[in-house]
Amino acid sequence: MERIGIVGVGRMGANMARRLHQVGYQITAVYDSYQPSATAIAQELGATACHKLSELTALSEIILTVVTDDKAQMSLFKNKKDNLLIGAAGKVFINCATVSPEVHIQVAQLAKKAKAESLEGCMASSINQALAGTLYLMCAGEKSTFDRVKKILKKLSDEGKLLRYIGTAGKAAQVKALVNMVMNINTAGLAEGLGLGAALKLDLKILMEVFSQTGANSRVLQTDGEDMLNRDHSCFFSGAHAAKDSGIALGLAKKAKRDLPLAKATYQQYKKMVQQGFGDLDKSGIAELTFPGRGQKKSSKKSAPLPVKADRP
């Protein structure tokens, strides 16, 4: 059985590590730029908490990376002093962060030079699904690489029911960017509907019920509607992430010469959410911009304080 290393053990990475450990895989090495996170999960799973990326590569055959953004993803493979590609010949990298398609393409090229293989494993699910092994997992890269690690990927994606091979390097990241672009539009749109309903003093429970029975229904109505009413914005997927992902999609649109006014408006709303200091809240926190009497305001009227809750378990 392959030894697995995991780089980036935040909420997602740590739960993926736990899941793989649970189904019998050996997590031999973990790394995080925030050392205490690495130490904690290493102790929990009997792994080595590495201080260097090259050390993690040496201890693993299959390496999952679950980092935050383009810059973090690139530095894992390009940092001159220390990177994952030192001694990486024959190893496989599975990159699970939501990063730009071009970053995946660059990483694939760098890995190839180092005689290693690389695969995108874009996830369209959240923390709970990571732990349960029921992630919706979209993969891209060489088909042979996908087949080589399929056994492991299946354990993360409901025995493969939620596993999809999308195409060559960058393609899964494109699909992921589109998923999040549309999800963010639906979320920001829902926040407008409920916020206006609140301003009109409608019964918001009835309004939500009507939405759910009609053409206004959506997945985000089910996942975020109640939270918008209750101002429960504990974080599954942050407003800052939403802004980043809509930005990636708009970058693709620009290159493809597509004008997408709703995606643009959504990006502006999530940027505003970040600028107003709510970027760490869940994406449902976009409702702080649309409900009357909420959010940060520069007017003399004091707005209702925002109840910031801790992350959910």
Next chain:
Amino acid sequence: MERIGIVGVGRMGANMARRLHQVGYQITAVYDSYQPSATAIAQELGATACHKLSELTALSEIILTVVTDDKAQMSLFKNKKDNLLIGAAGKVFINCATVSPEVHIQVAQLAKKAKAESLEGCMASSINQALAGTLYLMCAGEKSTFDRVKKILKKLSDEGKLLRYIGTAGKAAQVKALVNMVMNINTAGLAEGLGLGAALKLDLKILMEVFSQTGANSRVLQTDGEDMLNRDHSCFFSGAHAAKDSGIALGLAKKAKRDLPLAKATYQQYKKMVQQGFGDLDKSGIAELTFPGRGQKKSSKKSAPLPVKADRP
């Protein structure tokens, strides 16, 4: 059993008439500004095709109005030469058009003066549901009026399972405006996601499947997604209607001092669809603005012709 008159026998009104006839009600009178429509359905159901609105009122106890917009709705009750309120004492009007909340309030006041009653019966469903008697029906006005005609309304709303009493005059129209505002946002957003996917040459069937499994899922993905791919824009709910309803919602937002950038962007898109001559197509036709090589363009490159199909039965 009450005699029923129906004003406005376009696709919706005609099917509601058929449904009520089918379950045993007597449709005694119909009226349409386009006389041939009235004549046809009158023959089909054994009703009188009225040439005057006051004639229709005289022949009916319960009068359903299913017209296109604010202006049409108001003229039924305000036209000096001929209107529905002549001899209307004791009769009930059920107004099913999607019009501005203020129009419903004004109609309710005019009806009261004429010693008649008026109820909003806002529908959040389409032609097929009208015929099947499974409309999602949101009512507002005096509760006593609602109770008086409940028996009839039930026959239109899956034996009352889809029947809701929302509140005083104007409130159902507000909810309806919000439903359509959110639905239109989700539709325009979906068109951006699929349009960009097409520009990136992604497999659109896989993209739709991924959307359906993730936070990008929505009712309009199920109802309009395939049609966007296939350019099948035969009309259930037209782009022109979508523009009108988003406009009503923005009017409410303005009064309530809510800034709704996505609703605005959506309204602009549907207005653009109308301006480009696609207003009669189904709302899914918004995809003509986002897919590469579609729609009307002023560039020298000839764009693909739009296959305009006839309305579905």
